[in-house]
Amino acid sequence: MIGKNPSSDDPNAQIAVKLKALFQSVQEEAIPARFLDLLEKLEAAEQRSTLQGKE
Amino acid sequence: MSSENQEFKREMLAALPSLRAFAMSLIGRHDRADDLVQDTIMKAWAKQDHFQIGTNMKAWLFTILRNELYSQMRKRGREVQDSDGHLTETLAHHPEQYGSLDLQDFRRALDQLPPDQREAIILVGASGFSYEEAATICGCALGTIKSRVNRARQRLQEILQVRGENDYGPDETSAPITSRAFVS
Numbered sequence: 001m002i003g004k005n006p007s008s009d010d011p012n013a014q015i016a017v018k019l020k021a022l023f024q025s026v027q028e029e030a031i032p033a034r035f036l037d038l039l040e041k042l043e044a045a046e047q048r049s050t051l052q053g054k055e
Numbered sequence: 056m057s058s059e060n061q062e063f064k065r066e067m068l069a070a071l072p073s074l075r076a077f078a079m080s081l082i083g084r085h086d087r088a089d090d091l092v093q094d095t096i097m098k099a100w101a102k103q104d105h106f107q108i109g110t111n112m113k114a115w116l117f118t119i120l121r122n123e124l125y126s127q128m129r130k131r132g133r134e135v136q137d138s139d140g141h142l143t144e145t146l147a148h149h150p151e152q153y154g155s156l157d158l159q160d161f162r163r164a165l166d167q168l169p170p171d172q173r174e175a176i177i178l179v180g181a182s183g184f185s186y187e188e189a190a191t192i193c194g195c196a197l198g199t200i201k202s203r204v205n206r207a208r209q210r211l212q213e214i215l216q217v218r219g220e221n222d223y224g225p226d227e228t229s230a231p232i233t234s235r236a237f238v239s
Contacts (some may be wrong), residue, residue, distance in 0.1 A: 018161040023181035027076035
């Protein structure tokens, strides 16, 4: 198998190509705002609790 | 905010696109996949002291996500016994989210795999993990992952092959026989 190019008739190669295409179609999307907001909130909450801990 | 916290957040952000792609590949629905990603972020944030900066953030997040998914599925499984409607709703697919007909067809084939095989082939075949890393993420032996990936490939070939043949090949009675012969 080593050095063999994936041919278009090789069903395993076709599966690999489609699987990657499916995965990449989502991976290439921009990160939704809800997750950026969530991380901001988690960070802010942690900063508050750190400050309170110091008082 | 310590520099270690900032580094943690930065690495988590960098891994988010792959994490979403993993969730989508496993579940097939944007809304439920993103809910699962959100739960994973919260879990990971709470457990950040357990993460060592410089180790594999992506693998760590994928592990949390799949554990969370299976624990939610177990909970839902108990709910399903009481209400039939829920299962139908959960199993409804939204293939229009994928551009080409070809990918929609592949998505439906992927959905027909048992969850352990689907997860194995996504980790090794699309997420760029080695068999060893995939075994660690799934908490199983290396040989188990290898056999799951092989069975997933075989099953996908069967499903896609039979479908293709129904369009312009042998009739429905002979297709399963020819596709079995083709695979083995």
